[in-house]
Amino acid sequence: MKSAVETLNPTRVRLTVEVPFEELKDSLDAAYKKINQQITVKGFRKGKVPARVIDQRFGRGAVLEEAVNDALPKFYTEAVTEAEVDPLGQPEVDITELKDGETLNFTAEVDIRPSIEIPDFSGIEVEVDTVEVTDEDVEKSVEQLRERFASTSPVERAAEEGDVVTLDLEAKVDGEVLEDGVASGVSYTVGSGELLDGIDDAVKGVEAGGEVTFTSELKGGSAAGKEAEVTVKVTQVAARELPELDDDFAQLASEFDTLDELKADSRKRLADMKQYDQATQAQERVLDKLLELVEVPVPEKLLDDEVNTRKHNLEHHQLGQMGLDLEKYLEIQGKTAEEFETETREAAVKGIKTQFVLDALVKQEEYNVSQEELTEHLMRRAASSNMSPDQFAQAIVEQGQVPLLVGEVARGKALAAVVEKATVKDTNGEIVDLDDEEEETEAAEAAAEPTDTAEQKTDATAEDEAGTKAADKAEDKAEEKTEG
Template sequence: MKSAVETLNPTRVRLTVEVPFEELKDSLDAAYKKINQQVTVKGFRKGKIPARVIDQRFGRGAVLEEAVNEALPKFYTEAVNEAELNVLGQPEVDITELKDGETLNFTAEVDVRPSLEIPDYSGIEVEVDAVEVTDEDVEKSVNELRDRFASTSPVERPAVEGDVVTIDLEAKVDGEVLEDGVASGVSYTIGSGELLDGIDEAVTGLEAGGEATFTTGLEAGGEATFTSELKGGSAEGKESEVTVKVTQVAARELPELDDDFAQLASEFDTLDEVKADSRKRLENMKQYDQATQAQERVLDKLLELVEVPVPEKLLEDEVGTRKHNLEHHQLGQMGLDLEGYLKIQGKTVEEFEAETKEQAVKGIKTQFVLDELVNKEKLNVSQEELTEHLMRRAASSGMSPDQFAQAVVEGGQVPMLVGEVARGKALAVVVEAATVKDTNGEVVDLSDEDESAESATADESAESAEAAEAEAEAKNES
């Protein structure tokens, strides 16, 4: 077999392959055997029909077609390996010449990974937010904890903001009560914004037994928020007249912020210890966010340094996969379609298309660059690192580690996970070499940060369409 490579552009090549006819012998034998098992000829036992009879009855052309279809993948793979190509996706094959007993010639156009030059990245400098926890931040955290331990007690007075009211609801459209527009015994905190638009004004000032009627637009994704009974119901997209009746008004009572509260709400004995713990937790969260921000900004700087051509077909597939995963997995779980999602986001279809393409381009470039860095830095992935990464991916998919691991193995996606871990390590190398300063001008040392932050950031930035689709398939298989 002879083969030659023609570079069409930085991301696409054409292979020209010439195969001597004698190399088709095994495939021809297999073709005759397959046809033998599929046809019946009077006078011959099944599977024992001579080749000349098959040629006479069914045509030599049918045998050649079967043999060539069986042999092409093998010859294509040999040509790819001989040329040391890193191909992407499926090739477009064209048989240019097939002469019985003489030769088989074909061409194969296929996308390839572009050749990249990674420049010196040690000069990268980025600025990130400083880690600052104020007394106000601590007070807010403690008050949020305090809110979770609030109690309620019924009162005989008009309802005010912050009260918890028990209400009955009845929604009408065009004067008719909706089948799914009636709800009783609903608990609602005035001012929380968790029910219908306009309900706060309607119930404020009412006492138990009071009743009010108001009109609201029940547009999915608009400012009005559905109760669980009404969400996505028959009134979706229509304006409804809602009658609300208050059956009870209860005042929320917050516990005193003292040492007794500390012992009730935490493992600590004093309020000062609770505040100190809150400050420490907030600092850890901000440090994690700072590390993530540093990695994202270093990655952006790195991508600016490298010229990365993007294969058109790969980009098309990536965009399609991102749309598919959004519509059929993420939005489906939220009970939304694409139209409703865009309405909530305040985006046009054109803006969504442009944003999706931009994200896809960045994802492809990131994977190409980080993979090149993996090779350049000779980075390897240990079994321990792979296991830790699998545990994180399992948690994000909502599956148990065993379930996720089984789905990954059965789907042949282990190399994909190894690639994700390796890319995370490559990004960590660049971050370590970069200069990171906070908004106060102080150099930030990220060496002591949790390595999972680095890996998680790299996974999110570098996840290709293949990885996203694989995770979706793993969920489906479970």
């Protein structure tokens, strides 16, 4: 087999491959054997039909088509290896010549991972937020905990902000009561804004037994997005009572004996959270600086696929769970469709560039991933997916995604190494020491998490499917030869 590679642009090549016909012998034998198992010819036992009879009855073209489809992935893989390119996704294969008994020539165009040179990044400097926990922060945290332990008691007065009311609701659209628009005994905190637009203003000032009607756009159900006439009957008004902030509350709400101990723990937890946020901020800003230093061409098809993947995940997974469609989501965000498209594309470009650059750094520095590092990363991913480690690990193995996890960890190590050499200062001008190794690693892996599409494209199954792509063209060529 002979092959040559032509660079079409920094992210795409054309492979030209010439295969002597004798190298198709194994695939031709396999083709005859496969066809033999699928046909019945009078006078011959099943599976024992001679090749010449198959050629006469079913045409040499059918055999050539089967043989070429079987052989193409192998020859394509050999050409890729010989050219020393890193393909992304499936190739576009074109059979340029097929002469029975003489030669098979084909071309394969495929996107490739671009060659990237990593410059000296030791001079990167970034600024991050200062870790500072104020007394106000602590008081707010304790107050939120206090809210969770609030009790309620019925009162004989009109509903006010913060009260918990019990409601019966009925929604009508175009004068008709909706089947799923009736509910009774609904508990609702006035002012929370969690039920229907306009309901807070409607129930304020209404006593138990009172009824009020207002219009609102429904957020979910069979008439989501439509204007409805909603009738609300208040069956009970209850005032919320907060516990006293004292040592008894500390013992009720925590493992601490005193309120001072509870506040000290809250301060520490808030500081830990802000330090993690600071580490994440450092990773992201260092990554942005690194990307500015490197010229990274992005394959257009890969970019289109990544944009479509992001939009699909948003529309069919995230928004679907919230009972929203894209139009309503954009309205809430105050964005136009054009702004959304631009932002999605920019995020996709950054995701792909991030993976390319960090993968190049992993290769350059020869970073390896230990079993312990992989296990720790798996545990974190399982927690973020609300799955047990065993469930998550089983799903990863079944879907063949272990290499994806290895790639995530390696990229995280690469980014952590870049951050370690960077100068990170807070807004007070103080040098920030990101010395919490576990926290730094976790933040780096999160910042370096790859794009789904780019990762899937590089996990090349393309070689195995190259033959299928060429099936029709191989058949055409084969028919030309047998008819001739």
